[in-house]
Amino acid sequence: MGLTRLAIYRPVIALTVIVAIALFGLVAFKALGLEQSPTINTPIVTVQMVYRGASAETVEQQVTRPVEDAIATLSDIDTLTSNSSDGLSVITVEFRERVSVDVAATDVQQKVQSVRKDLPAEVDEPTYLKVDLNDVPILYLALTSHGSASAVDMYRVADELVRRRIEQVDGVGRVLVAGGREPEVQVRVAPDRLRAYGLGFVDVTDTIKGQYVTAAGGDVRTAPSDGGRATGLRVESRQTSVDQLGALPIVTRDGFATELRNVADIYLDGKEPEQYVRLNGQTAVGLLVYKQTGANITQTADAVLPVVEGLRQQLPAGLDLEVALDRTTSIRSSVEDMERELMLAAILAGVVLLLFLHTPRATVIVLLAIPTSLVAAFIAMKLFGLSLNTMTLIGLTTSIGILVDDSIVVLENIFSHLERGEEPKAAALAGRGEIGMAAVAITLVDVAVYGPILFVSGVTGAFIRNFALVLVVATLASLLVSFTLTPLLASRWLSLSDRGSLVARLASAWEPGYR
Numbered sequence: 001m002g003l004t005r006l007a008i009y010r011p012v013i014a015l016t017v018i019v020a021i022a023l024f025g026l027v028a029f030k031a032l033g034l035e036q037s038p039t040i041n042t043p044i045v046t047v048q049m050v051y052r053g054a055s056a057e058t059v060e061q062q063v064t065r066p067v068e069d070a071i072a073t074l075s076d077i078d079t080l081t082s083n084s085s086d087g088l089s090v091i092t093v094e095f096r097e098r099v100s101v102d103v104a105a106t107d108v109q110q111k112v113q114s115v116r117k118d119l120p121a122e123v124d125e126p127t128y129l130k131v132d133l134n135d136v137p138i139l140y141l142a143l144t145s146h147g148s149a150s151a152v153d154m155y156r157v158a159d160e161l162v163r164r165r166i167e168q169v170d171g172v173g174r175v176l177v178a179g180g181r182e183p184e185v186q187v188r189v190a191p192d193r194l195r196a197y198g199l200g201f202v203d204v205t206d207t208i209k210g211q212y213v214t215a216a217g218g219d220v221r222t223a224p225s226d227g228g229r230a231t232g233l234r235v236e237s238r239q240t241s242v243d244q245l246g247a248l249p250i251v252t253r254d255g256f257a258t259e260l261r262n263v264a265d266i267y268l269d270g271k272e273p274e275q276y277v278r279l280n281g282q283t284a285v286g287l288l289v290y291k292q293t294g295a296n297i298t299q300t301a302d303a304v305l306p307v308v309e310g311l312r313q314q315l316p317a318g319l320d321l322e323v324a325l326d327r328t329t330s331i332r333s334s335v336e337d338m339e340r341e342l343m344l345a346a347i348l349a350g351v352v353l354l355l356f357l358h359t360p361r362a363t364v365i366v367l368l369a370i371p372t373s374l375v376a377a378f379i380a381m382k383l384f385g386l387s388l389n390t391m392t393l394i395g396l397t398t399s400i401g402i403l404v405d406d407s408i409v410v411l412e413n414i415f416s417h418l419e420r421g422e423e424p425k426a427a428a429l430a431g432r433g434e435i436g437m438a439a440v441a442i443t444l445v446d447v448a449v450y451g452p453i454l455f456v457s458g459v460t461g462a463f464i465r466n467f468a469l470v471l472v473v474a475t476l477a478s479l480l481v482s483f484t485l486t487p488l489l490a491s492r493w494l495s496l497s498d499r500g501s502l503v504a505r506l507a508s509a510w511e512p513g514y515r
Helices: 002-009 011-031 056-071 101-114 151-166 191-196 201-210 242-246 297-314 327-357 360-367 369-383 390-403 405-419 424-455 458-483 485-493 496-500 502-508
Strands: 044-050 077-085 088-095 127-131 139-145 172-178 183-189 213-221 230-237 249-251 257-259 264-270 277-279 282-291 319-326
Touching: 002 011, 002 424, 002 458, 002 485, 011 369, 011 485, 044 056, 044 101, 056 077, 056 088, 056 101, 088 101, 101 127, 139 151, 139 277, 139 297, 151 172, 151 183, 151 282, 151 297, 151 319, 172 297, 183 201, 191 201, 201 249, 282 297, 297 319, 297 327, 319 327, 327 360, 327 390, 360 369, 360 405, 360 485, 369 390, 369 458, 369 485, 390 405, 390 458, 405 424, 405 458, 405 485, 424 458, 424 485, 458 485
Parallel strands: none
Antiparallel strands: 044 088, 044 127, 077 088, 139 282, 139 319, 172 282, 183 264, 213 230, 249 257, 277 282
């Protein structure tokens, strides 16, 4: 009762608090990002080990089981599953939420290496795959050629110009280049020339490998008078051009030396492509743009798209850069549809309230509980790091009908006291006091239904917790509104004369049909 009394007899204080909550809620709403789905913080690490020629039973006993037992000693594991087949063992470790996928992968790798010596020597080195369900491209770009540019030239432009420029944009995590042919130096050995010089293929490969070694070269120390500082020295053996590589000397077993170009053709070409990218039937080089962890997808895309337009003006003649797929388009469309549904739900709720409450003033008082409660939900969403996605918007839309329950009950009881001839402020205080426990019970029933969803874990929990949190916070905020704003406005706006107005008579004309 103290809260309601303060709101009725000290309206400035109550309104100041409510306006402050509304302002904070609007600021939080502006800061919320748009996403298609809630963020899923469930790290998954997969370990694959190849044991060629072994049966599934052998793989299970000699590889899968020892590794699985070692990994099982880690903490924060949610599920641990394995699959053994002929020549292959796959172990999937799903950790609890909020565990860093990088830390999880490191821990798994350490456990696997601790039992590596106990595995059969024929087992290949394990491969590790970190699975981040949120790590998907937000933009698919395509670099196409309308001229004579080769696949190597297109790859070079995509990698050296477009990729590097886009990776500098705020919010961009990385950009992967797909398709095209990555430039590389090709060394085509001529067997007949090798035999003429008394060389073998191994001599060529050893010579080339020896040119790509980085080694420590000791320390270089300054004179004692200059402080005796030591600087590390590293020696790099690396040829940087085709001509330099061709001039490499190859020494035969009898001491005769010749240059690499004399036994092989050396030229700059491209790797054999492992991926093919086409846009509208035309060969292209694709660029997949990923956002940083925690960055907002729509804000990142909005920052990248102007850069793409600028890059189109900087490309060599005959090349064009296009946005093949923008995932934010469907996200914006989905969110806008849900926002329209939210507004439609509020309007329909107002129509129904007018039919039952009969007066526009009473309808407005009850409807004010909707935006006041929703802005409180926006504050909670910002504090808990949620975004405007399909699940949070569904929660907001679902809560529309729940938000007005408490205010309707309180308002109707206040009307009954006004009909008894009580003064408006006294009627508002008494009406809220009589029905207060009923309003609390109504609210807590809703919280008891949706609140336990907050404790659901896993991928399913990551989705429905967004829905439940928004619904619970908005429902609790509606109880606060029914104890403060509703009696405050009722004590100053409501009047028995409202029920005799033309709008009230029209709204009540249909009541005999259900009495």
